[in-house]
Amino acid sequence: MLKGIFNFFLFDNQPQFQKSTKQNCEVLVLQSPSLKLDSEMAVVVDQHHGITPPSRSQRCRLLSFTNLDFVAVEPSPTDVAHSLGQADLSRSFQRRSFSTPCLTLNNKVDASVYGETRKVELIGGKGASKARALVVEVAIALASGVEPVPVSNGLGGAYFINNRNTEIVAVTKPMDEEPLAFNNPKGFTGRMLGQPGIKRSIRVGETGIRELAAYLLDHDGFAGVPPTALVKFSHVNFHVNDLAPISSPRYKIASLQRFVEHDSDAGDVSPSGFSVSSVHHIGILDIRLLNIDRHSGNILVKKYELDKHSLGAAELIPIDHGLCLPEWLDDPYFEWLHWPQASIPFSDVEIDYLSNLNPFEDARLLCTQLPRLNESSIRVLVVCTIFLKRATAAGLCLGDIGEMMTQDCHGGEETMSVLERICGRAEDAVSLLTKDVEKIVENESSMFLFDEECEEEIPKSMSKHYNKALQTQFSTIGKPPLAPLQPHFVKEFSSDNDKKLCSLIEHGHCQSVGMDVNETRKAGHLVKSISFAVPSRKSEIEGISFKKLDQEEWELFLEIFERLLPEVFEERKSTGITQRVGSA
Numbered sequence: 001m002l003k004g005i006f007n008f009f010l011f012d013n014q015p016q017f018q019k020s021t022k023q024n025c026e027v028l029v030l031q032s033p034s035l036k037l038d039s040e041m042a043v044v045v046d047q048h049h050g051i052t053p054p055s056r057s058q059r060c061r062l063l064s065f066t067n068l069d070f071v072a073v074e075p076s077p078t079d080v081a082h083s084l085g086q087a088d089l090s091r092s093f094q095r096r097s098f099s100t101p102c103l104t105l106n107n108k109v110d111a112s113v114y115g116e117t118r119k120v121e122l123i124g125g126k127g128a129s130k131a132r133a134l135v136v137e138v139a140i141a142l143a144s145g146v147e148p149v150p151v152s153n154g155l156g157g158a159y160f161i162n163n164r165n166t167e168i169v170a171v172t173k174p175m176d177e178e179p180l181a182f183n184n185p186k187g188f189t190g191r192m193l194g195q196p197g198i199k200r201s202i203r204v205g206e207t208g209i210r211e212l213a214a215y216l217l218d219h220d221g222f223a224g225v226p227p228t229a230l231v232k233f234s235h236v237n238f239h240v241n242d243l244a245p246i247s248s249p250r251y252k253i254a255s256l257q258r259f260v261e262h263d264s265d266a267g268d269v270s271p272s273g274f275s276v277s278s279v280h281h282i283g284i285l286d287i288r289l290l291n292i293d294r295h296s297g298n299i300l301v302k303k304y305e306l307d308k309h310s311l312g313a314a315e316l317i318p319i320d321h322g323l324c325l326p327e328w329l330d331d332p333y334f335e336w337l338h339w340p341q342a343s344i345p346f347s348d349v350e351i352d353y354l355s356n357l358n359p360f361e362d363a364r365l366l367c368t369q370l371p372r373l374n375e376s377s378i379r380v381l382v383v384c385t386i387f388l389k390r391a392t393a394a395g396l397c398l399g400d401i402g403e404m405m406t407q408d409c410h411g412g413e414e415t416m417s418v419l420e421r422i423c424g425r426a427e428d429a430v431s432l433l434t435k436d437v438e439k440i441v442e443n444e445s446s447m448f449l450f451d452e453e454c455e456e457e458i459p460k461s462m463s464k465h466y467n468k469a470l471q472t473q474f475s476t477i478g479k480p481p482l483a484p485l486q487p488h489f490v491k492e493f494s495s496d497n498d499k500k501l502c503s504l505i506e507h508g509h510c511q512s513v514g515m516d517v518n519e520t521r522k523a524g525h526l527v528k529s530i531s532f533a534v535p536s537r538k539s540e541i542e543g544i545s546f547k548k549l550d551q552e553e554w555e556l557f558l559e560i561f562e563r564l565l566p567e568v569f570e571e572r573k574s575t576g577i578t579q580r581v582g583s584a
């Protein structure tokens, strides 16, 4: 029975079009293997494409050629021109966007409403075929007349979308219904889009892009993030508050995620039954993305029967990644941190996966696919991925790494995490090596940088001036020094950054900010290193952000950050979970 029609574009899918005549109506038949739909789709080209549109009865009859309840698909101008051998149909398409696949829904089979239609348009995640297929399924479901069903769980507006057989196909979360957004249906309103959200490091209206980011970064479905897309729904019934600034929105941007069958969430059952690999894989994802919201309700549990009498280890499905990739190094929440699986060393497969992660490629992926995502969030991803990779290479386990990223609570007061402290020290070093050094060198003279002959001849006055400048930098902070971590990095003369660093060491300008110069002999060579004991800084209060670093400073930061890591990991190995497990 015909329940609806819809139009859609499938430009980058390279569908196969063939001109054909069915039921006395000219049609293009589209076969799109990437959509993995069972049947071919009958494509009816309508009036403005230069072909006589089918009548309603023709369209109804056409449906009998397909398993689907719709026809009327609009292909791209090139596809049509090719298929029909016509020279230029492009003008008739000019008013439509060809940049994304677009599914237009219409649950009235009436030509008069052909242009004014319910629509679901894929606006993010179009490279992922599973996400595209999900959008098609949702389009079909909506075309068959279903309405989104509000979900009671959670603080934000979330909806299930059922198919015609009343099975749930997808979960969608409109961005204007997020917690604190103006159309939140659960009473948590009061902020504008773009303002700090329920977690200050993530803005209202930006959780959807993070849901998609998590899916895109979950390479090969390693952690099992369900296929996710960013979509634009038009003329579909979602919640609108009476006092919302836009009284009757014609469209909503939303995340759309495939619904995954499950038995419970991780809060309902003992974690001892979860498979080790499930816990590790979700943990790896959470660390890379610095998830600040991995509570047990955001982990679905699926039990598998080994046989009639016993269950195997349960598999976990991670959902709700809206609070990943904060704009600064916010305090993460990792439910798995104290689960026994977190203390088990990574498997070879996991180590292999980790060693193949490329934080810079991931950053590029996000820049191209999600240009709205703030660069400071992308830098958080890079830092956390490097930290994870290096920590794993040093032999630390998931629990160790998670703990080092999490703030500690002493006497009711949060203290900075180990990761924050390392980043703080690296940022301070960058500050020393770029801004102040350059300023002083510019102002006074360039004689003491990179000029070995002049090393002994730095005028005392300059040295004093320089130290004063460095002290001023920290004087506004006024907090007692942190216990030093005592990491150090070894002098090398490979880059300009190293030269600057070495210059600081050579000229004894480090002590004023708690850097100590050490000289040791290794394999007959004199090796110089510096240790940091930088006082507390503003970031302890505000959180470490990488936003203000320019590209050069960012690169220098990463260089210093990486050099600080080995010693911190060594120290952790002597006290951490890995050691305790190993020695048990």
Ligand SMILES: Nc1ncnc2c1ncn2[C@@H]1O[C@H](COP(=O)(O)OP(=O)(O)OP(=O)(O)O)[C@@H](O)[C@H]1O
Binding pocket: 151, 153, 154, 155, 156, 157, 158, 171, 226, 257, 258, 259, 260, 261, 297, 298, 300, 319, 320, 322
């Ligand atoms: N992919 C999915 N598969 C199955 N169920 C899902 C999926 N995504 C969400 N759900 C269900 O919908 C509920 C609400 O989703 P979700 O937790 O993502 O919303 P939220 O408003 O962001 O929640 P919270 O306030 O906990 O952050 C979940 O508790 C879960 O039951």
